[in-house]
Each structure stands twice: as structure tokens, then as C-alpha cells.
Amino acid sequence: MDTNITVYGAYWCPDCRQSKRFLSEHQIAYEWVDIEQDELAQIYVEKLNDGKRIIPTITFGDGSFLVEPSNAELAKKLGLATKDPHDFHEVTIIGAGPAGLTSAIYNARDGFSVMVVDEGALGGQATTTENLDNYPGFPDGISGSEWSQRVVEQAERFGVEFLRAQTVVGLRREHNGIWIKTGDGHEYGSCALLIATGADYRRLGVEGEEDYIGAGVHFCSTCDGPFYKNRNVAVVGGGYSAAEEALGLLRFANHVDLLVRSDHLKVSKLVADQVTETEQITIRYNTAVTKLVGSDGRLSGVQIENKETGEAEVLTPDGVFVFIGQQPNTGFLKDSSVLLDDYGFILTGHNLSQHSEWQRSGHEPEILETSVPGVFAAGDVRVGSTKQVTSAAGEGATAALLMRDHLNRT
Numbered sequence: 001m002d003t004n005i006t007v008y009g010a011y012w013c014p015d016c017r018q019s020k021r022f023l024s025e026h027q028i029a030y031e032w033v034d035i036e037q038d039e040l041a042q043i044y045v046e047k048l049n050d051g052k053r054i055i056p057t058i059t060f061g062d063g064s065f066l067v068e069p070s071n072a073e074l075a076k077k078l079g080l081a082t083k084d085p086h087d088f089h090e091v092t093i094i095g096a097g098p099a100g101l102t103s104a105i106y107n108a109r110d111g112f113s114v115m116v117v118d119e120g121a122l123g124g125q126a127t128t129t130e131n132l133d134n135y136p137g138f139p140d141g142i143s144g145s146e147w148s149q150r151v152v153e154q155a156e157r158f159g160v161e162f163l164r165a166q167t168v169v170g171l172r173r174e175h176n177g178i179w180i181k182t183g184d185g186h187e188y189g190s191c192a193l194l195i196a197t198g199a200d201y202r203r204l205g206v207e208g209e210e211d212y213i214g215a216g217v218h219f220c221s222t223c224d225g226p227f228y229k230n231r232n233v234a235v236v237g238g239g240y241s242a243a244e245e246a247l248g249l250l251r252f253a254n255h256v257d258l259l260v261r262s263d264h265l266k267v268s269k270l271v272a273d274q275v276t277e278t279e280q281i282t283i284r285y286n287t288a289v290t291k292l293v294g295s296d297g298r299l300s301g302v303q304i305e306n307k308e309t310g311e312a313e314v315l316t317p318d319g320v321f322v323f324i325g326q327q328p329n330t331g332f333l334k335d336s337s338v339l340l341d342d343y344g345f346i347l348t349g350h351n352l353s354q355h356s357e358w359q360r361s362g363h364e365p366e367i368l369e370t371s372v373p374g375v376f377a378a379g380d381v382r383v384g385s386t387k388q389v390t391s392a393a394g395e396g397a398t399a400a401l402l403m404r405d406h407l408n409r410t
């Protein structure tokens, strides 16, 4: 593996963040150079790109470089497997997070051929967890990346094939087979399929956010709230999740600054009253977070700006929790017959009856089965899931057993 990688970019550049994230998720060391802070680096990038300032430009130890690479191009350069030698498997799993990996272990251990496709790191969101403190069996907690590595090793022991750095862009069912299409145009078929693509926490997109995730910046209070016993925290957001999590965090924290972008909370009167009447919560309306600053690798300050007055201020909470919504990774299902709820989460089992387009047509879905026979969903991507590693793994195991029944029946 190349050990001399440099990423030239700027903090505001989303493609730079994507490449940095890809390298970090795969635990590949690199040097980051912000060309806006380094004139010589700017000149160097322009020299490589025939006078154009294109970022990210990524240089490698062998003297080669990539400009604005996709994850698949980056993976190819780094020698990760982006094609599977087999076009058809008994089970295909989209997403190598806790749900997908657990299902893969069960399915492969049952003797089925299994392929898992993932566009990012094997381990999913769990790899970004600094300290997974609530997964049973690890009394001192375990880092998310170590947990993921262990589960991947276990899956490999049972012969699971991994297709890495490939994004699934489409899904169709034909002649009892289910076909997925990956970003490179290749199609893979299977008899049963699990969608375990998770949901991304919406991020603020401000400077410093990526740098301090897990080190003062959090997206899950059930996961990380207990680290803030008797401390002060800030919560960002103005909807139900922010309001409810602000109240919930007071089980641990002494005080919460609730930073709301608009001039009101977008919640029912009941919830709004509850929040405003709680003394340990200070609500700051019209407040935008503009930067997260840190020292010694940890968050030390939250730079905010009042949108009405333009006044800037730096708060110094011990941690900040961002609750500005979740985005399920289901865009690739738009032309499929897999039914989603209004927010894009996948409907399974009895939840399907909520959907106006749902017609029984003789297909009685299993609890984790979608509107398409043989296609299952588990983990954060599913309506009603609880957004935890343990529950995602549990759903993965359940889905595997349901797929086993499906395979034995068909």
C-alpha cells in the first residue's frame, strides 16, 4: 500500500472531503494540505494541472497523481477489489455496515454464496465511532474501526466476497432474479437481496466539523450522551429531534445551549413549552454555527453568528450534538418497485400497509421484507429502525434467517 499520499484541497471543497473520508475510512494514512493556507502548494497544484487550480489533487509515492477522483478510481489506484469475479450469488447485500455484515456472516455460514457491495468503508457508520461503548461483550468499550475490522475478518472466514468502492445505482427484479447495477455499469444478480445502506446524519458543512467527529462533535445522544455527565453541551437544530435530544441530554449534562437557525422551534406547542420552560436549556434563535475550532485534536469552541445582527461569538461547550436530520441512502431505488415512506426510508412487513400504492397482490411480506419479493431491508435505512449498532446487527441476523427461508422456498 502506498504510504506517501498527499491530498491537496481546501476545507470548503466537498470532493476533497469525500476523498479524505474515503482514505480515513479505509485507514490509509495521508497528508492534508489546504492550498488556501500554502502558496507553494497552490503553485504546485496549478503546475500539475496545466495552470488550473483543480482540487482535490492527490499525489502518490510513485510520482503519479489523480485529480477529482471518484471513490472507485481512488480504490483502483490503491489496489482495492472493485470488481467481483462472479456475476451471480445466492445472496447479495448492499451495505457493509453492522446490518449487512451480520447478515453476510449468517448467510455465508449457512453455506450460501454471498457478495457484499459497499461504496465506502467496510463497517459503515460504525467505523466513525471513536468509542463503541454500548455494544455487548466489550466491557471497556471498543473503537468502531476495530469492531468493524473484527466483523469483516469473521465474514471473510466464511467466504463472503466483498466488492469495494462501488456504488449501487439501480435495482430490478426479473425472472425471479434480483439484479443490481453498480456505478461502473456492471450488473450482478442474486436470488435474495438485502438492502442495508443506512442513513447519513446531515452535517453542518462548516470548517472543523469533520476534524472533531467523535472528539467533541456528535450525532447520537444515546451513543455519546453518557460521556457528558455533569458537563455543558450545545445542541444544533430546531426540529423534533433537536428539541427532544436537548431534553434527553439533561439526564447527563448540566446545561444545554440549543442553537436554532430560525426564529422559532419547528415542533408542537407541547414540546416547545417543555423546552422553553426547562431552566437548564438556553435557546439561541437566529443562530448559525459558522466554524468548529479545536486544540490537541479535540473540539474547544463553537463559532456562532446571529443572523439578524451579524454579531459573532465563540461558545465553549464540552461537546456539540448536531441534530439537523437524517438522509436515508435510498436514492438508487427511485426507479425500482421498493416502496419508501415520505422521508425516503424503506417500508417493510406490516409498515407497507401504510403506503397508498401497496396492493397485496398475493405477496404477504415477512417482517423485514420489502414490497419486492425476495428483497429485504435491515438497519438504519428501514422505517422504524432504532439507529444503533446492536439493533442493526440484530436486524441483519433476522434478515439472514428470513432470506434462508426464502431461498429454501424458491
Ligand SMILES: Cc1cc2nc3c(=O)[nH]c(=O)nc-3n(C[C@H](O)[C@H](O)[C@H](O)COP(=O)(O)OP(=O)(O)OC[C@H]3O[C@@H](n4cnc5c(N)ncnc54)[C@H](O)[C@@H]3O)c2cc1C
Pocket: 094, 095, 096, 097, 098, 099, 100, 117, 118, 119, 120, 121, 122, 123, 124, 125, 126, 128, 129, 130, 131, 132, 133, 134, 166, 167, 168, 169, 196, 197, 198, 199, 201, 213, 214, 218, 219, 220, 223, 224, 329, 332, 378, 379, 380, 381, 386, 387, 388, 389, 390, 392
Ligand atoms: C459518529 C457516529 C457515532 C455513532 N456511535 C454509535 C455508538 O456509540 N453506538 C451505537 O450503537 N451506534 C452508534 N452510531 C450509530 C450506528 O453507527 C448506526 O446505527 C449503524 O452503523 C447502522 O448500521 P447499518 O448497517 O444500518 O448502516 P450503516 O452503518 O450506515 O452502513 C451502511 C453502509 O452502506 C453503504 N452504502 C450506502 N449507500 C450505498 C450504495 N448506494 N451503494 C453501495 N454502498 C452503499 C455505506 O457506505 C455504508 O458503509 C453512531 C453513528 C455515527 C455517525
